[in-house]
Amino acid sequence: MVLAESGFSSPRNDAFPAGLRVLVVDDDPTWLKILEKMLKKCSYEVTTCCLAREALNLLRERKDGYDIVISDVNMPDMDGFKLLEHVGLEMDLPVIMMSVDGETSRVMKGVQHGACDYLLKPIRMKELRNIWQHVFRKKIHEVRDIESLEGFESIQMTRSGYDLFDDGHFLSGDDTTSGRKRKDADNKHDDRELSDPSSTKKARVVWTVDLHQKFVKAVNQIGFDIGPKKILDLMNVPWLTRENVASHLQKYRLYLSRLQKESDIKNSFIGMKHSDLPSKDSTASFGPHKAMNMIPDDVPNGTYSFSASNSLAQNVDLKGQGDLKGITSAPVAEPKGALSIDIHDSHEANSTQMSFDHSLGSVDSAVSFASFNSTTPLQYPWTEIPEIQFKQECEPLHLENGFSQLPLPGPSMIENEANRSRIEVKPLLDESRSNFVEHLGPVGAEDLFPIQSKSQSLNNQVFDLISATKSSMKTQDVGLNYLADSEFALRNLNASGVGVPLATLSEDLQICWLQGDCYPMNYGLQDLECSTYDNPALMAETPFHLYDVLRFDHEHLFDPTEYYAIDQGLFA
């Protein structure tokens, strides 16, 4: 492997695209050599890598050190699509996929994951010559963004904001120092360019864990559909631009949808469990859409999987869910609880409508909130409205438009309902839960966030979900899925962007979200994780798998023993 000095601080000059800094990742040594040669012939600066992990390290070490990444799809240590996601989310670089396999489904997958292009091997020179277009395209989009900024003030703030990045991003003091040095160099360089709106180079935003958390929090609050501007406002990060958020949002969506798909596959058995539910339709709907299970299909990734497929066709028919009972809240003995949310999603279409024909009042739902990585103990039974100890303020939920089917009760209502709900406790839950637990074995428990009732604004869908869950939740075999903030975000993904704060979820409310066939988009559960932001303990624990960059040891993300312990606690 040849590491070429990529001179991250060197600006691309007028000779563009000459000097384009390309990172090639391919486990095939023959191809690596050939591609290197070809790219050099295009006058590009080439760095080669035969392992995806290594590539990520390189990218992370040198922010702004590369302009574009070309990666093979099939690699032994990491799926090319995962690498693609990481790069897109963390570094916001254009990524080109390559493969000898040109099957449409694969190509489509690549595009779905955000690949700028998908090249078939054998690759021709002319194809490589053209890759600069992807870089350029991104640049001009970013430039437009800068130019639309209100003024240089924001640009100035950007500069200082970069220092913040370093703080949040580097783990060790050494790194911080060197990182700062680099950043300073970059900043100087960037400032020069930033002050010139016509410059085609923009300093790349580094999405640190903190920043991403803010992002997800904002997204969870208002939903993807609201738009990057609102998200930006909510995030309250002065130097961040709308465009930064927009592009990050796009990647995030893709990432979540992938997780969803994977979750669907992995949760199939959960769906089977659901067939036990008297609530008929939910069963059927569980089939194709699985509970939002956190399944780390990629250990290092600690990805959350949840049935947040983009196919809005999720039909959790919650009609007649009235007989769903069993809201169970399991006490969590351990500090880390499993927050599982089983949300039946009765989406019908892209709208965020949940077609429940039940009313909240009559719904019994087996919803128990547990919190992973939180100190919130779950309590039995549901009627007690177990406490969710979130440290954050809890805003009353306000139902927003779109939530036509279910009247969104105020906090009291939910509580009432909870009280009214039959609490289906352990017996039912245990079985499913244990199954669920097994199923979730490999899931990154840390990924589950407690649902925080306070100031979360749930989408109506989410709320619907909750209601639906309550109503349809007869059982628990919904995998108690812990929705990570990303899940919440995903929930919002297709939401109509209406935020429905869960006013009803008071801090005392512990809800166990049994995840069933829920369309994540509609879950405003994201709010729930908001509290994690304010809770340093939670945050520390929160594994943003997306940022496992910060913890090179991915295994750390999930401790299966922990999960089972939780299970014990929940179902003891």
Add this chain to the structure above:
Amino acid sequence: MDVVNQLQRQFIDYSASLHREGFLDDQFTQLQKLQDDNSPDFVVEVASLFFEDCEKLINNMARALEQQQGVDFKQVDASVHQLKGSSSSIGAMRVKDVCIAFRSFCEAQNREGCLRCLQQVTHEYSLLKNKLQTLFRLQQQILAAGGSIPVVE
């Protein structure tokens, strides 16, 4: 000079036959075009990498298929897929074609079929290796005689 011309003609003819017989395809020509003063032995180096990789993969496949307790076809398939990618890098068309058939047998979990393909792939690989070595020898001779390698389109 005459010697050089002769050698060059030999080279051209031999190249053409390799292409004609499907041992090599256009990708190989592309590789030759990539060769330049900065990397005068580019094609030879790439071919060496290919041979190494090939042998490694073939061994993997053989080992996997030998398992009496049950063949891990996924593993075999993964190796075949890699070989397919590798062979496409230098334009080893015949090897690549065998890989395609090989993958079908893997999918069908047909051990016999896989073993047959393994044999074929090994055979094709050996043939190709020999032929390329002959070609490279010709190249060396031309260069030694002071001539340049003709580019065969």
